[in-house]
Amino acid sequence: MNIFPQKRPFNPATYAPGINDAEPFYGLPATIEFCSRCTISNQRPNSTVEFQNSAKAKKQTINFDDAGICDACRVTEQKHHQINWEDRREELIILCDKYRRTDGRYDCIVPGSGGKDSAFASHVLKAEFGMHPLTVTWAPHIYTDWGWKNFQAWIHSGLDNYLITPNGRATRLLARLALETMFHPFQPFIIGQRNVSPRLALQYDVPLVFYGENQAEYGNPIATNASALQDQAFFMSQKKPEEMMLGGTEVGRLIRDFGLELADLALYLPIKPEAFENKSVDVHYLGYYLKWHPQGAYYYAAEHCGFEAAPERSAGTFSKYSSIDDKMDDLHYYTTFIKFGIGRATYESCQDLRAGDIDREEAIALVKRFDGEFPDRFIDELLNYLSIPEDHFPIASRQFEQPVIDPEYFNDLTNTFRSPHLWAYNKDQWSLKNEVFK
Numbered sequence: 001m002n003i004f005p006q007k008r009p010f011n012p013a014t015y016a017p018g019i020n021d022a023e024p025f026y027g028l029p030a031t032i033e034f035c036s037r038c039t040i041s042n043q044r045p046n047s048t049v050e051f052q053n054s055a056k057a058k059k060q061t062i063n064f065d066d067a068g069i070c071d072a073c074r075v076t077e078q079k080h081h082q083i084n085w086e087d088r089r090e091e092l093i094i095l096c097d098k099y100r101r102t103d104g105r106y107d108c109i110v111p112g113s114g115g116k117d118s119a120f121a122s123h124v125l126k127a128e129f130g131m132h133p134l135t136v137t138w139a140p141h142i143y144t145d146w147g148w149k150n151f152q153a154w155i156h157s158g159l160d161n162y163l164i165t166p167n168g169r170a171t172r173l174l175a176r177l178a179l180e181t182m183f184h185p186f187q188p189f190i191i192g193q194r195n196v197s198p199r200l201a202l203q204y205d206v207p208l209v210f211y212g213e214n215q216a217e218y219g220n221p222i223a224t225n226a227s228a229l230q231d232q233a234f235f236m237s238q239k240k241p242e243e244m245m246l247g248g249t250e251v252g253r254l255i256r257d258f259g260l261e262l263a264d265l266a267l268y269l270p271i272k273p274e275a276f277e278n279k280s281v282d283v284h285y286l287g288y289y290l291k292w293h294p295q296g297a298y299y300y301a302a303e304h305c306g307f308e309a310a311p312e313r314s315a316g317t318f319s320k321y322s323s324i325d326d327k328m329d330d331l332h333y334y335t336t337f338i339k340f341g342i343g344r345a346t347y348e349s350c351q352d353l354r355a356g357d358i359d360r361e362e363a364i365a366l367v368k369r370f371d372g373e374f375p376d377r378f379i380d381e382l383l384n385y386l387s388i389p390e391d392h393f394p395i396a397s398r399q400f401e402q403p404v405i406d407p408e409y410f411n412d413l414t415n416t417f418r419s420p421h422l423w424a425y426n427k428d429q430w431s432l433k434n435e436v437f438k
């Protein structure tokens, strides 16, 4: 039986500063490069089909072309200079005309948290395009006070909403396992959020789902941006439930060794293709039809949906209005910094840079100042959430030498996910070998 150990020593020699031929973890590119237009590095992984994801999975990463420019910047170029947005708006009108209902039923589903992007999407579809959206929300791991307030304000702006909250005990265990196996505690949220809209679309017979921006705007393969449709692999699978992976662990094993039942995981499992027989659900990106501008969405949401920025900047970055509803976001971006050398300020500065709101010099300064900042503000609550004490998890806790996470345990675990091609260890200090400002 595979017990998660308490102590995980690392070998400092592997991380000695002079070593330059260290084998990368996660199948990342061995040579680190930065895009010549933004601040992203070639270490950025593409979106993954999470219910197949495991500790051994090799990452597909963002493509850089011969000119050293990343796919996300190439998509931006198309967005600003090639796409005819008037034509795209016409396409959206045609799509809405096809699906719009006047019989009192919903005609589209808009998933979201009530953050700036989902507020913008749902409101604009209703107010400008005459649609009747049902909004659906996959609950965050731990709401921030301002996230909950924004969620309420969004619904009160005039939209129906289903808030889906998965089994909290199962979710905590999945988050812990995803942390241990992949250093990816945000995974349960990603899986749930992708499943929930198609599932509700089937249940309520609503044939159209709108997501916000296409992930290609952030660096997924350019080809995925040419289509308005979302890849069904993210929410549909033919496999048996027992063969799925959740938290980097086979579902069969979650049932055998961790005290869960299949029903505890029902909301996390992908949808069977048969469920779509004789039914059609079209999943589209609104960002394909309307030119997405993050700051513009913020102003729109503030004006029409009562959206308010957080009272403080988020950990590891400079912003106050992007992804602010889940306390787990702080930890999520810290884990990407450890695994890929890419923290929240890198992701967000790239977004603002590509939108034309800041230049590369400013973006680099923001990365230098904020990237990789330890998420102090909620860390106690987060480690408590990720702990699975014996009294609450009598079976699952046996799989861990130390079920309750303290800062020392978290620090040891963190170090095991530092790829030696990215990190150097010298005089008790960790540092990245390559940074965009060096």
Ligand SMILES: [Zn+2]
Binding pocket: 035, 036, 037, 038, 039, 040, 069, 070, 071, 072, 073
């Ligand atoms: Zn770029």
